Amino acid sequence: MSTKVYAGTEVPVNEEGFFTDPGQWHDDMAAEIARESGVGELTERHWVIIRFMRKEFAEKGTGPTVRALGKTSGVSVKELYQLFPKGPAKLAARIAGIPKPRGCI
């Protein structure tokens, strides 16, 4: 278990950089995590997804997969890849401070 400092606060993260305690995340941290993840400046469209990830996690205890995001978030899978290239579900989860979505078997 390691830690990272975002927006001046030290938070615990796992070896891949995902928050282990989503309760410690707040909005101010997202921009820093996004830059660090190679996503760049966050737009309002990014925030639609970040908020959606937070809500899904709060309700279901796990973040959605890309396909589920495309069906339920109001943002198409194509646009999701434009917003979060190389893996929208993983990147958005990381920026939203929730654990890595549980992979499929």
Next chain:
Amino acid sequence: MTKRIVILGGGTGGTLAANRLRRALDAEYEITVVDRDDDHVYQPGLLFVPFGLAQADDLVRSRHRQLHDGIAYLGSGVDRVDTEADRVHLADGGVLDYDVLIIATGARLVPEETDGLTGPGWMTKAFSFYDLEGATALARTLEEFDGGRLVVNVVDMPIKCPVAPLEFCFLADWYFQERGIRDQVRLTYVTPLDGAFTKPVASRTLSGMLQDKGIELVTEFNTGEVDGEAGKLISFDGREVEFDLAVVVPAHGGAECIERSWGLGDALGFVPTDEHTLQSKARDNIFVIGDAAAIPTSKAGSVTHFEGEVLTRNVARFLAGEELDASFDGHTNCFIESGFGKALLIDFNYDTEPLPGHYPSAVGLPLLAESRLNHLGKLMFAWLYWHSLLPGRDLPGVSTAMPRAGKRFETR
């Protein structure tokens, strides 16, 4: 007072659940299985059809004939379930009321969700072998294929039988060698995963096998579009893989009747279910078996078989007002056909990934290694499927809980 158990789906899960419940419950419980057609397909056999190793006709039997006496069979589509009213609405407008509902509606192929996949080239240059029609058409095309780029592509997880596309690659390598044209075929496996398989130890073994057989591996490829005319797969992040023949495992979703049932399914149409008791999260009197369940295990017949014992016990306990048994461990057991009359066996559960060793104990079938014995096991399984698994019998020497004996845990 008569109680009614309604089972949606007469495939592997619905059939074995019905037969097990019929034995476990008194005659005062009515059991009705609903399915829209009477064709029960032995799905593990589909893999062999494209290579001429199985005939489509031999894989299909009547659904209702697999059900024991005392089980009603209703040939009807299902419109939706009203979980508030404990009522199933049938496609023809009729209704079925239930005390307990068992969802065994499986998974559905949704090739139309991928841009271009069902457009030009579908069933001439791009095929799925996951249904009878596709597997049969692919057999004809493969016979005429005399060289070029053959790409095997998994569009998205979850899919039924996650090892089947790898088996297809191994069998294709064997098939073209048999025909003496292997050197004229470039074989490529294109997967959204970051390796050949989902779990690390098995992924290493299977990646090594792909390499040994000269099959290229393209990972983390999320197929956004299939351009049949130009012959290329295009990923969402703009990468391209060219093909002359594409064997595509389309995205999967749950049954349409689940999508039409408010509050029952998730975004993909699978039913959120307690992974240990198999009770649905939507309602206490709804249980789920097989591919229809959104639980973190493989969508595979062996899983469905192992679920059968826990599901039956829990339906009986629920009806008696007793506490449920939370013992389902996600046990999965798969033969992986590797060509040349050999196969591997993998055995795992929620907590233990596929490891080398032997099954079911130190003396037994080799795990995660090629052998002729495993190939014979795979062939024998077809008989067991119709004669032991569907009738709801336990298989000799095969326990519901995953055995730890025989596995080499230190290799992690």
